[in-house]
Amino acid sequence: MGRYEATFINKIVKEILVDVLQHTYLNVAKYPVGIRSCAKEVEKILGVGANGRCVVGIWGTSGIGKTTIAKAVYNAIALKFQGSCFLADVRETSIQHGGLLQLQKTLLSKILCDTELKVVDVHEGISLMKKLLRKKKILLILDDVDELKQLNNWVEVDWFGEGSRVIITTKDRGLLESYGVKLIYKVQKLEDDKGLELLSLNAFGRKEPPVDYLSLARHAIAYAQGLPLALNLIGSHLRNKSIDRWQAILDSYDSYEGEPYRGIQRILRKSYDAWDYVVQQVFLDIACFFKGEDKDYVLEILRSSKLNVPQDCMEVLVENAIITIDKDNRILMHDLLEKMGKHIVYEESPTEPGKRSRLWFHEDVYNVLTENRGTKKIRGIVVKLPEPDVIPLNAESFLQMVNLEIFINRNARFSGHVDYLSNDLRWIELDGRDFQYLGFNIPQKHTVVFNLPSNYNPKHLVTFDIPNSGIRQLKGFKVCIFILK
Template sequence: MVGIWGTSGIGKTTIAKAIWNAIAHEFEGSCFLPNVREGSLVQLHETLLDKVLGKNWKIQSVDEGIGVIKKRLRHKKILLILDDVDHLEQLENLAGDDWFGEGSRVIITTKDRGLLDNREIELIYEVKKLEYNLALELFSWHAFGRSEPPKDYLELAQRAIAFADGLPLALTILGSHLRNRSIGRGQVILDGYKGEPYTHIERILQKSYDALDDDAKEVFLDIACFFKGGNKNSVLGIVPKNCIEVLVDKAMITIEFNHRILMHDLLEKLGKDIVHKESPNDPGKRSRLWFYEDVKQVLTESTGTRNIKGIMVKLLEPDEIILNPECFRNMVNLQIFINHNASLRGAINYLPNTLRFIDWPSCQLQSLPPNFQGNRLVAFNMLSSHIRHLEGFKHLPNLTSMDLSGCQFLEKIPDLSGIPNIKYLILSGCRRLVEIDDSVGLLDKLVQLNLSRCVKLTRFATTLRLKSLEELDLSDCKRLKSFPEIEVEMESLWTLNMAGSGIRELPLSIAYLTGLLDLILKRCFNLTGLELRLLYFWSTLRYLDLSGNNFVTLPECISKFVSLDQLDLRDCKSLLEIPQEVLPPRVYVVLLDNCTSLEKIPKLPLSSEVEYLRLINCVRLRGYDITENSILDQVSVSSLSVSLCLSLYVIWLR
């Protein structure tokens, strides 16, 4: 284990990321866990297992997580970075002795030297303040876009780095603050730091905040209180785009490659301190609430006021809160309501029409209050809630995202033509959902439609005019018998998943899906070879999953998929043969595991593109058929069981 130790803003996380980027490729698995002090141990265990083993792990307890990690990772050489650890318990439950394989490395960043000493970590790197030359260079890059200041700005730069006191965060923010300023204006800004009752870094952060316009200040406070670590695209739906750009430009937030919004702990603290000072003794008069005791008081005692713009319910441990029926009555300016882990019980008589973002999983309400119009809503997420109908959703012009996955009491989706700008409609796992109104097929801004595991769905739009749709998931819609007619070219759709659906026939208009890349027809027992022949025109298709079907021979039409590179035929237990010319010319991965009736595979010519052929438990395939294949003179074979192919049989070519 290696410790990276230093004060806030000194660059510990930056160093850890640089190490990660430099050496992660040398390990069998790697995981960077940011902000460990803010996450639950169970969630951190799940993330570690997901990153290293590549599965969607679900862990129920800390003890279970430790057991799984020890069992599954004990022989793997991994790189694990634990960023911002502040309790010994976190370290002991995330990286115990001998948990990982030989050659593994665990790197910890922390402000607490004692934590590293208690763990008896000997290799500790103390991050020190930047020396003058490095501080001047870092400041200059942010202030002037070059490695050194213009000569006439040297005095200003020297004064600025003296204020920053060698802290990289302060140098970055101060440089961004002074960018494109005249010398005179820059001196005035630095004069403003005198006499403030803060440390140097706190003065710099406060002045950077003070220099923002009113809109950018509001967005800064929203991110500090609610959206740190959130997805930029989700946040952009409720805040002005230019404000995000301003905060990035001023180095007050950063956006990671996966669109995650990052904010330094000191800036987060600044934002929360600003909000707390609005009303130190009465949380109901503040603009934003996130501390669980304040939230509980306001929701149970109905002490909220018109000042409140946002609430996030995030308890130390999952618990129950009994709502006062009138708790939202006076919050006439409430825009954001997020519930992370509380069970909010009790009826409510009122919701403010100013709400723009509702994230309320496991909501106990069967319907929304009759007064609620929701015409300002941008995102409405009520996963696994008790909601039974959406009759009030008639005119929501601003709504772009609705996630009702796992709503077990929802039986019908009504007319949604009054929601013309919706992009994401997630209804997966709504097991009582029977009918979806035809209007859903006409939402031309829709990008993602997920109806997976709607096992009782029998009616889903008679026609589709979804020009913007990119992802359509109908997997495990077992009672859905037909696919809608497509009335316009849907070239944006790149993935179609009908695995395990009851669909019996495809319309001729399926030809309008001209941009399809991935097609998943796993366990589509009702589709015949005749239906598959309708797909021959898909020259764009790259991935085709026909696993678990009951073909006797592979349909020849598959050879027409000239761009196909991956073909999955696992568990096709009736498949007897693959005709000689059926494999598309560019396919390089073919999976045939558990094709227990397969007796013949085609002889692959030397010009074949196939690089990976897998046969597991193909009990009728004779070794002669394999070894006679003319392409085997180019093959490296490992774990080969020729006689019955009972064990793993993998052929790597090239």
């Protein structure tokens, strides 16, 4: 074989290898239940055959399947582009491994088929992308973006050729809107039938569980609430287990220990750790106290606190797919996110409830209020007993709670009096059927005279709410807003 033939063959082999490397398929999921239909919807939004360039966002909470859908889309359409690149874990890479510069190097290397390019800084990377990719029809997927700087000033769809498409997966809808993304696909949780199929495939290797496991499988489905991450981890954890073990494991999910709980929480916790302090505190208040409550009511409470909660705090959590607001204006949150929030507070002091920032569990509340075990750590207390009962208050129960801002009693009755109340109290809400425990005299049917501790100065009190009291007139506390029902 002559030199010309050898050169020609080598060229063909190289082109074939480049084509294979360029279009290597990504591993989507072991059991891609429900993924294909979602990918089809994203493909429709992308309009790959149309002219122009566009950016599409895939948005949803942690563990909902954003990355899996993006991989499925990549596999389905990558061959229609001159160059394609799936940049995984943008959030992690931008923090470690060379940051945005490393992302640029990876992008150029993949699009240009492993061509070695020496890129000194981000600015040089931008120049190279504009120069080398401006005539190429590119598919770029940026997975798990959580900050605008991971998008701004280092990659733009307009730097690529006609027909290029960029897909961004993120937990933050606000980030997409700030970047100017108009086309956003919201990932929905799996319906129960698909959830059962995914759980069963992981646990039994078949689409339906055995009949004798069906009831327990439905229990697991209720726990996961359509979150694919949870269904995969739970199903894998229950694989090859007896019915008795299934029952024991599912019962253990109410605790904060063991797998797959820890695995699920590790993923969800990444979202929490990325927020600023105020957003974290609002999330914890909702998880511990206010899930299912009216949004405007909760916002009024939160904005009365000394956290300086912004007006748009709810929107931030909605945009981050942490809460949703239903048609009745109620705040909804996935049970696993609620559990994560409560666990974060629990971890503040696992053995001493009085040293936590929030108290909501009836046994912890009873312990603190009857044994005088409160501390300055406590910011809020919501009393809600499984069955209405009487709590014998220790007179000094509130003595150490100098930073208490929220005190809400849903259904408890108290005996005893209080010698001290925090001057930081912003919101007091009592069961009107029994409020003499705070030292209130009721000399006649329609008048209440307040005889609270002499050292109490309600200078920060915003609302004193006593529903079901039948009260028509109040004397004292002129700084308060009284809600009479």
